[in-house]
Amino acid sequence: EIVLTQSPGTLSLSPGERATLSCRASQSVTSNYLAWYQQKVGQAPRLLIYGASSRATGIPDRFTGSGSGTDFTLTISRLEPEDFAVYYCQQYGSSPITFGQGTRLEIK
Amino acid sequence: EVQLVESGGGLVQPGGSLRLSCSASGFTFSRYAMHWVRQAPGKGLEYVSAINNNGRDTFYADSAKGRFTISRDNSKNTLYLQMTSLRAEDTAVYYCVRDWQGDYWGQGTLVTVSS
Numbered sequence: 001e002i003v004l005t006q007s008p009g010t011l012s013l014s015p016g017e018r019a020t021l022s023c024r025a026s027q028s029v030t031s032n033y034l035a036w037y038q039q040k041v042g043q044a045p046r047l048l049i050y051g052a053s054s055r056a057t058g059i060p061d062r063f064t065g066s067g068s069g070t071d072f073t074l075t076i077s078r079l080e081p082e083d084f085a086v087y088y089c090q091q092y093g094s095s096p097i098t099f100g101q102g103t104r105l106e107i108k
Numbered sequence: 109e110v111q112l113v114e115s116g117g118g119l120v121q122p123g124g125s126l127r128l129s130c131s132a133s134g135f136t137f138s139r140y141a142m143h144w145v146r147q148a149p150g151k152g153l154e155y156v157s158a159i160n161n162n163g164r165d166t167f168y169a170d171s172a173k174g175r176f177t178i179s180r181d182n183s184k185n186t187l188y189l190q191m192t193s194l195r196a197e198d199t200a201v202y203y204c205v206r207d208w209q210g211d212y213w214g215q216g217t218l219v220t221v222s223s
Contacts, residue, residue, distance in 0.1 A: 035209045037153075044216055045153065050209035057211075088153055092208045095167050097143070097155040 002027055002091050004100035012108040019076040021103045023089035028069045030093030036065055036074045039102075040085045048087075049074065081107075110134040110212045112204045117217030124194050124221070130187040130204030130214060138162070138182040140207050144189045146200035147216075156202070157189065171197075194221045 003026040013019055023034070032052040037045035047056040049065035052072055062077040076083055084107050089100040116128040130142070144156040157178040158167040166178050177190040187204055201216040 033208070037210065039153075044203055044213040045210070046213070047209065047211050050211070090153070090155075090210065092210075095158075096169050097158065097167075097208075099145075099153040099155065102152045 001096055002029065002094055002098050004089050004091060004098055006087075006089060006100035006103045008103060009101075010104045010106060012106050013079055014108045015079050015081055017079050019074075019079055019083070019105060021074040021076075021087055021105075023067075023072040023074070023100050025070040025072070025091060029072075029091045032068050033091060033093030034065075034067070034072050035090045035092060036063075037088045037090065038083075038085045039088065045088065076105075079105075110206070112206065112212055112214035114202065114204050114214045114217035117202065117219045119220045119222065120194055121223050122195060122221055125190070125192045126194065126219060128189040128191070128202055128204075128217060128219070130189075132185045132187065132204075132206070135206070137180075137185040142180060142187045142207075143205040143210070144178065144187075145203045145205050145210075145213075146198075146219075147203070148197075148200040151200075154200070158208075159187070191219070194219075196221050 005024045007022045034052045036049040039045040053065045064075045086102045088102050111133045113131045141160045143158040159178045163180050175193045179188045199221050203216045204214040206212040
């Protein structure tokens with residue numbers, strides 16, 4: 001099983017700042033099948049990025065995914081108030097599918 | 109518009125059974141793999157089970173193996189999760205998810221295992 005470790009656990013930033021979230025895999029993610037999700041309180045997760053760097057439909061271009069192999073990054077270029085939420089990475093290249101433990105992005 | 113609507117959650121005693129359903133609309137259901145993902149109260153996301161588009165291949169997390177069964181009826185555009193021998197630690201919101209990269213999620217159905 002591929003273990004995904006996200007860092008930091010909590011990130012405190014202000015609107016307008018740049019956020020950098022990390023996801024590290026215990027072994028190489030097959031075909032870079034790595035996704036990022038955003039989850040707000042009381043809502044289902046929303047797909048942001050798939051295939052490590054492809055933006056999902058309707059996702060603003062301030063969200064960028066990068067990385068390959070075992071190290072992946074989600075960057076939010078300029079934080080908007082609606083971006084403060086919990087973010088999860090997920091690998092879907094190997095069975096079982098696994099998730100990271102999440103990064104909470106909070107307003108400073 | 110893609111819609112996934114889960115049902116079947118509720119309160120069940122430890123050792124009991126429950127069947128979750130996910131009704132899909134707005135897309136050709138038979139073309140997509142489907143998954144169940146759960147989230148315990150205040151916790152992160154946990155993959156439970158997956159099934160390929162024609163139902164022939166199924167996958168389970170270790171926590172679900174031997175107790176849960178995923179299935180689908182492509183003629184009814186419906187995904188199922190049969191859960192048996194339920195434990196307190198199965199208490200969670202269960203989400204129905206489309207495709208391997210999870211491009212659409214339902215709103216979830218709450219399963220509470222408690223005496």
